[in-house]
Amino acid sequence: MASEIKIAVKKPEGFDSYWQRMMDELAALPVAPELEVLHLRSTDFATTYGLKFTSIGPYRIFAYYTVPHGKGPFPVRYYVPAYSSVIHIPPYEDRKEFVTMALCHRGMRLSDKPFAAGFPGLLTVGIDDKETYAYRGIVVDSCRAIDYLLGRHEVDKSRIALIGGGDLVLMTAALRPQTKAAVCGALMFYAASSLMPTTDAYPLEEINDYTRTYPEKRDTAYRTLSYFDPIFFAPRIKAKVLLQCGGNGALFSEDSASHLIDALGNRCEVRVSTGLGYTEHIFAEEWLRRTL
Numbered sequence: 001m002a003s004e005i006k007i008a009v010k011k012p013e014g015f016d017s018y019w020q021r022m023m024d025e026l027a028a029l030p031v032a033p034e035l036e037v038l039h040l041r042s043t044d045f046a047t048t049y050g051l052k053f054t055s056i057g058p059y060r061i062f063a064y065y066t067v068p069h070g071k072g073p074f075p076v077r078y079y080v081p082a083y084s085s086v087i088h089i090p091p092y093e094d095r096k097e098f099v100t101m102a103l104c105h106r107g108m109r110l111s112d113k114p115f116a117a118g119f120p121g122l123l124t125v126g127i128d129d130k131e132t133y134a135y136r137g138i139v140v141d142s143c144r145a146i147d148y149l150l151g152r153h154e155v156d157k158s159r160i161a162l163i164g165g166g167d168l169v170l171m172t173a174a175l176r177p178q179t180k181a182a183v184c185g186a187l188m189f190y191a192a193s194s195l196m197p198t199t200d201a202y203p204l205e206e207i208n209d210y211t212r213t214y215p216e217k218r219d220t221a222y223r224t225l226s227y228f229d230p231i232f233f234a235p236r237i238k239a240k241v242l243l244q245c246g247g248n249g250a251l252f253s254e255d256s257a258s259h260l261i262d263a264l265g266n267r268c269e270v271r272v273s274t275g276l277g278y279t280e281h282i283f284a285e286e287w288l289r290r291t292l
Contacts, residue, residue: 062110075159124207146176174233192225232262
């Protein structure tokens with residue numbers, strides 16, 4: 001049971017300087033956006049674009065970007081990618097009234113040159129060192145997406161919401177405090193050394209497989225993961241956060257997430273999952289409209 005797990009969280013040395021260095025490296029690169037109208041994906045109420053921009057590496061990143069017809073600026077719903085190989089265009093209903101973005105971070109399909117990620121497998125790529133870990137670039141890719149949005153005249157910069165991708169939502173909200181709302185579900189990197197060994201669920205089992213195969217690298221791997229633990233990003237988050245947790249017995253429950261919830265303070269509202277997808281969607285939709 002998650003409630004019986006002792007959660008250990010210790011901020012790694014140099015955490016802030018590590019991420020500041022990433023942001024400085026990104027700031028030195030132009031966004032260099034390219035937009036191409038995707039006629040097949042466009043509708044009579046919104047235009048859908050294929051967007052490419054530059055992240056660290058340098059690396060060209062793809063995203064779906066949609067703009068409603070009519071007079072803006074429009075609020076934004078940025079769909080932050082979860083752990084999957086393929087991203088689809090944002091929901092039909094959202095495209096009617098919001099600028100939307102769906103990012104394909106490096107390694108995902110449409111952003112898989114020169115690096116094509118494996119699923120399973122991505123969670124352990126370069127994990128021996130925080131400087132080579134794959135998620136280093138992925139987090140920066142998500143921040144660059146916000147940089148692009150902040151430069152667009154059709155965007156209402158006071159109403160940017162992040163939706164979806166767990167840890168990546170909170171990391172982006174911390175490193176780009178211009179965002180105003182964040183909806184995220186179960187996290188992968190939170191209290192990794194405490195929670196990961198207690199489950200065999202995918203994708204966390206990738207880390208367990210790695211530490212079983214290379215037991216001598218276990219401590220190094222968990223040290224790398226600590227630089228991606230959302231609890232250490234929490235003090236920098238200014239956005240309102242809807243944190244979606246599992247019920248009793250879930251790995252990421254309100255109980256096991258208590259340290260993170262405390263770190264987020266009054267910026268955080270916790271929603272314990274009912275297990276009913278439609279109900280959860282309606283709750284999140286109403287929360288977003290209230291918050292923004």
